[in-house]
Amino acid sequence: MQLNIKKLNKFCYEKVNDYFVFDEKIKKLKDQLETSNSRDINSSIQSKNKVNRSVENEVIKKIVIENKINEIILWRDIVEQVLNQCKKTSKYKYEYYIERFMNRKTDYIIQAEMLMSPNTQSNYKKELVLQISLLGISKNLIIVNDFIDE
Numbered sequence: 001m002q003l004n005i006k007k008l009n010k011f012c013y014e015k016v017n018d019y020f021v022f023d024e025k026i027k028k029l030k031d032q033l034e035t036s037n038s039r040d041i042n043s044s045i046q047s048k049n050k051v052n053r054s055v056e057n058e059v060i061k062k063i064v065i066e067n068k069i070n071e072i073i074l075w076r077d078i079v080e081q082v083l084n085q086c087k088k089t090s091k092y093k094y095e096y097y098i099e100r101f102m103n104r105k106t107d108y109i110i111q112a113e114m115l116m117s118p119n120t121q122s123n124y125k126k127e128l129v130l131q132i133s134l135l136g137i138s139k140n141l142i143i144v145n146d147f148i149d150e
Contacts, residue, residue: 001148008147012133013125015075019083020102022076026069033065071141078135082128096124 018025087094096116099105105113107121136142 004149012129019079082131
Protein backbone atom coordinates (compact mmCIF):
# COMPACT_ATOMS: atom_id res chain seq x y z
CA MET A 1 0.00 0.00 0.00
CA GLN A 2 1.39 3.32 -1.07
CA LEU A 3 -0.04 6.82 -1.29
CA ASN A 4 -0.34 7.92 -4.91
CA ILE A 5 1.09 11.44 -4.64
CA LYS A 6 0.61 12.20 -8.34
CA LYS A 7 -3.08 11.40 -8.12
CA LEU A 8 -3.48 13.51 -4.96
CA ASN A 9 -1.57 16.42 -6.51
CA LYS A 10 -3.66 16.27 -9.68
CA PHE A 11 -6.87 16.27 -7.63
CA CYS A 12 -5.80 19.31 -5.60
CA TYR A 13 -4.42 21.10 -8.65
CA GLU A 14 -7.86 20.76 -10.25
CA LYS A 15 -9.41 22.36 -7.16
CA VAL A 16 -7.03 25.31 -7.47
CA ASN A 17 -7.73 25.54 -11.19
CA ASP A 18 -11.49 25.55 -10.51
CA TYR A 19 -11.30 28.12 -7.70
CA PHE A 20 -12.21 31.08 -9.88
CA VAL A 21 -15.29 29.30 -11.27
CA PHE A 22 -16.54 27.92 -7.93
CA ASP A 23 -19.10 30.73 -7.60
CA GLU A 24 -20.49 29.95 -11.05
CA LYS A 25 -20.73 26.25 -10.16
CA ILE A 26 -22.53 27.07 -6.91
CA LYS A 27 -24.97 29.34 -8.76
CA LYS A 28 -25.72 26.63 -11.34
CA LEU A 29 -26.29 24.04 -8.63
CA LYS A 30 -28.58 26.39 -6.70
CA ASP A 31 -30.55 27.06 -9.88
CA GLN A 32 -30.75 23.33 -10.46
CA LEU A 33 -31.93 22.89 -6.87
CA GLU A 34 -34.69 25.47 -7.33
CA THR A 35 -35.88 24.12 -10.67
CA SER A 36 -35.71 20.47 -9.66
CA ASN A 37 -38.98 20.72 -7.77
CA SER A 38 -41.22 19.80 -10.68
CA ARG A 39 -44.12 18.52 -8.61
CA ASP A 40 -46.78 20.79 -7.26
CA ILE A 41 -47.89 20.87 -3.65
CA ASN A 42 -51.15 19.01 -4.36
CA SER A 43 -49.39 15.92 -5.63
CA SER A 44 -47.19 15.94 -2.55
CA ILE A 45 -50.25 16.13 -0.32
CA GLN A 46 -51.96 13.36 -2.27
CA SER A 47 -48.93 11.13 -1.98
CA LYS A 48 -48.73 11.60 1.78
CA ASN A 49 -48.82 8.26 3.63
CA LYS A 50 -48.11 6.45 0.36
CA VAL A 51 -44.83 5.03 -0.78
CA ASN A 52 -43.86 7.16 -3.72
CA ARG A 53 -40.50 6.67 -5.38
CA SER A 54 -40.60 9.97 -7.22
CA VAL A 55 -40.83 11.95 -3.97
CA GLU A 56 -37.99 9.91 -2.49
CA ASN A 57 -35.89 10.43 -5.61
CA GLU A 58 -36.61 14.17 -5.51
CA VAL A 59 -35.46 14.40 -1.89
CA ILE A 60 -32.33 12.33 -2.57
CA LYS A 61 -31.50 14.50 -5.58
CA LYS A 62 -31.85 17.68 -3.49
CA ILE A 63 -29.65 16.26 -0.74
CA VAL A 64 -26.97 15.31 -3.27
CA ILE A 65 -27.04 18.80 -4.80
CA GLU A 66 -26.89 20.47 -1.37
CA ASN A 67 -23.94 18.28 -0.38
CA LYS A 68 -22.15 19.19 -3.61
CA ILE A 69 -22.75 22.90 -2.94
CA ASN A 70 -21.38 22.54 0.60
CA GLU A 71 -18.32 20.68 -0.67
CA ILE A 72 -17.58 23.38 -3.25
CA ILE A 73 -17.94 26.07 -0.58
CA LEU A 74 -15.48 24.23 1.67
CA TRP A 75 -12.95 23.91 -1.17
CA ARG A 76 -13.40 27.56 -2.05
CA ASP A 77 -12.73 28.53 1.56
CA ILE A 78 -9.57 26.41 1.67
CA VAL A 79 -8.14 27.93 -1.50
CA GLU A 80 -9.12 31.42 -0.30
CA GLN A 81 -7.41 30.81 3.02
CA VAL A 82 -4.17 29.75 1.33
CA LEU A 83 -4.28 32.64 -1.16
CA ASN A 84 -4.98 35.21 1.57
CA GLN A 85 -2.11 33.88 3.65
CA CYS A 86 0.12 34.06 0.60
CA LYS A 87 -1.05 37.60 -0.11
CA LYS A 88 0.16 38.60 3.37
CA THR A 89 3.50 36.82 3.22
CA SER A 90 4.59 36.96 -0.43
CA LYS A 91 3.03 39.38 -2.89
CA TYR A 92 5.15 37.95 -5.70
CA LYS A 93 3.76 34.42 -5.23
CA TYR A 94 0.26 35.82 -4.92
CA GLU A 95 0.65 37.72 -8.19
CA TYR A 96 1.87 34.52 -9.84
CA TYR A 97 -1.17 32.57 -8.58
CA ILE A 98 -3.54 35.24 -9.86
CA GLU A 99 -1.86 35.35 -13.28
CA ARG A 100 -1.68 31.56 -13.55
CA PHE A 101 -5.06 30.50 -12.22
CA MET A 102 -7.37 33.51 -12.48
CA ASN A 103 -6.07 35.02 -15.70
CA ARG A 104 -5.20 31.55 -17.06
CA LYS A 105 -1.85 32.62 -18.46
CA THR A 106 0.62 29.98 -19.57
CA ASP A 107 3.98 29.39 -17.95
CA TYR A 108 5.73 30.92 -20.97
CA ILE A 109 3.74 34.14 -20.81
CA ILE A 110 4.31 34.41 -17.08
CA GLN A 111 8.01 33.77 -17.61
CA ALA A 112 8.17 36.66 -20.06
CA GLU A 113 5.95 39.08 -18.12
CA MET A 114 7.07 38.41 -14.55
CA LEU A 115 10.62 37.29 -15.36
CA MET A 116 10.02 34.09 -13.43
CA SER A 117 11.88 30.91 -14.29
CA PRO A 118 9.98 27.69 -15.03
CA ASN A 119 11.57 26.06 -11.95
CA THR A 120 10.29 28.83 -9.69
CA GLN A 121 6.82 28.53 -11.22
CA SER A 122 6.88 24.79 -10.67
CA ASN A 123 7.95 25.23 -7.06
CA TYR A 124 5.18 27.76 -6.42
CA LYS A 125 2.57 25.42 -7.90
CA LYS A 126 3.86 22.48 -5.83
CA GLU A 127 3.81 24.58 -2.67
CA LEU A 128 0.25 25.74 -3.31
CA VAL A 129 -0.97 22.23 -4.07
CA LEU A 130 0.77 20.88 -0.95
CA GLN A 131 -0.84 23.47 1.31
CA ILE A 132 -4.26 22.82 -0.17
CA SER A 133 -3.76 19.05 0.11
CA LEU A 134 -2.89 19.31 3.78
CA LEU A 135 -5.83 21.58 4.55
CA GLY A 136 -8.16 19.31 2.55
CA ILE A 137 -6.99 16.30 4.55
CA SER A 138 -7.29 18.15 7.86
CA LYS A 139 -10.88 19.21 7.01
CA ASN A 140 -11.82 15.69 5.87
CA LEU A 141 -12.45 16.76 2.28
CA ILE A 142 -9.74 14.40 1.10
CA ILE A 143 -10.04 10.78 2.12
CA VAL A 144 -6.50 9.45 2.05
CA ASN A 145 -7.69 5.89 1.35
CA ASP A 146 -9.00 7.09 -2.03
CA PHE A 147 -5.41 7.86 -3.06
CA ILE A 148 -3.74 4.66 -1.89
CA ASP A 149 -2.55 2.17 -4.49
CA GLU A 150 -2.47 -1.43 -3.47
